[in-house]
Amino acid sequence: MKFSLEQKNAINHISGPALILAVPGAGKTTVLVHRTYNLIANHNINPENILSITFSKASSIDMKKRFNTLFPQAASYNVHFSTIHSFCYGLIREYAYINRINYRLIEDNKRQLNKYNLLKKIYLDINKTYITEEKLENLLNAIGYIKNKMLTADQYLQDNKIDIDNFKIIYNSYENYKKKYNLLDFDDMLTISLEILKNSKILLEKYRNRYKFIQVDEGQDTSKIQMEIIRLLALPENNLIIVADDDQSIYGFRGAYPKALLDFNKDYINGKIFFMEENYRSSKNIVSVSNKFIKSNTLRYKKEIKTHNPYLEPVNIIKVKSITDQYEYLIEDLKNKDLSKSCILYRNNLSSIGIIEFLIRNNISFYTRDKKLRFFNHWLIKDIVDFLILAKDTSNMDIYENIYYKIKGYISKNQINYAKTLDANKCVFERIGEYPGINEFYKRNLRELKLDFKKISNMKPREAIFYIEYHLEYDIYLKENSIKFGYTYDNLSTMLYYLKLIGENCENLEEFTQRLNHIQFLCSNSTKNTNTITLSTIHSSKGLEFENIYMIDLIDGEFPNTSSIEDFDLGNIENLEEERRLFYVGITRAKKHLTLIAPNNINGNEFLPSRFLNELEKNF
């Protein structure tokens, strides 16, 4: 590989602090790997004295692999490529051994005692109600944010809204419980490590002597507390090199702290800043579009992306009528593409469901980077399955009790309770009809409901879902309650669309649930091979590159998301800028072909194309 002058400068930087600010595809990871070898081979640095910190476990494995492939003669060297969490865990274990503390990790959700169960229990004890999956995720993100930004719960609440009742009490109770029983979640690894480094001079010295050269990849998504750990460790020599692209900072919601890059020269007065602005990955068309696009952000280091790569085809913007048209376009286009070099990207994991259904129908194998899709455990699916079960067996009062208030009919809890005392083999609607003093209006409703469920029992799943949605007025329930559950109505309506799509080729409830299980199985067990297309959220596509990139579901309100648009309208630009960076990460994954698709209609709801897409079109 022939290095540019910019790259050579970075590779040959040996001691003292340095920040390498680089554009996408500039060879940041490549440079770190070569610099590691340079330190060892040409500057006599003991490999064990080098610590390379990566963003994820996958990238640490990838970096080690690249090092071993490029320098097989050095493969046996013990260079430490690690995530910050893994590094911290090592430090904590050493500290725990010396001080005879038995810490237990609570990240493994297969064990009974894990952070999810613990938080669910605390939430239930305090709020007397079960926490939803979405709220649990928001709660975990908020706790992570507080720890990573080194805040208190009060400071967090001053600047952030969170839809969790008694958040502060829950937060404190979770923290106290963990402290009492020496339990650790991932974020505690950071807080405890920082405490150890601050309080144990012996360990601090030991680690400083062990890791005399520190390299940090993806510095833009390193959090405040992580930076603080790294800063302490690197002192006093400060042989620290941080490689970053502030324009690719996409983990603000988890406490990423790109401001540290902007303040680099405040923290390290003599620190050098190198720029790497040549992109080796993408065609000139993609580079020039990306360059213009990111310039609309204001909170950034000014950089220009250049490339010597040739012009290829223009960026392809496709606006289609419906989401089905989007999938059909994709399937057709993939016929001429090498699947292993192609990737479909989306803003939200939910988008994967529809495209997966279409890929399966067309016998196209796929690999999903995000294995755990919340969709399959969503209450909305449970509701739909409950409706279908009730249609098969209208005497099932347990099921009816789950759903009666979500559809038309004006049935009351008292009526249900009374009906439960009657013959369990009888249809629920007949039993409710025996409620003392029930009037003709209710009786007519009950006759109608009985007839509705009879009709549903003769329908195929797709038709049945339509009927539940509009005839039983489940859509009204969704409209009225979506915000309460942390969704927009459009989100929930899109989920119903996916369910109808999955139900399209199913004859009955059994086939429908089997198909849902089958898709879930394929997602969690998919592996990458020479004939699979990759599916990923943009967040998980960090660091990757593909010849063909498709970005789908590019509609306003989805990407950029509604809350960033609302914040922007109120004068707060930060979230919209993060959405733009995310979009930018997506488009810069493409080497040769970039296709951006916007459907106009999903489940009967009309959408506008993403404002980012309109902007790109204007830039052409």
Ligand SMILES: Nc1ncnc2c1ncn2[C@@H]1O[C@H](COP(=O)(O)OP(=O)(O)OP(=O)(O)O)[C@@H](O)[C@H]1O
């Ligand atoms: N000097 C070079 N000559 C040719 N190809 C190069 C050179 N430097 C890097 N590359 C190639 O460019 C591509 C991008 O490199 P790399 O993944 O290291 O970039 P990056 O800056 O880490 O990207 P990103 O931040 O966008 O994930 C890789 O395919 C790499 O092999």
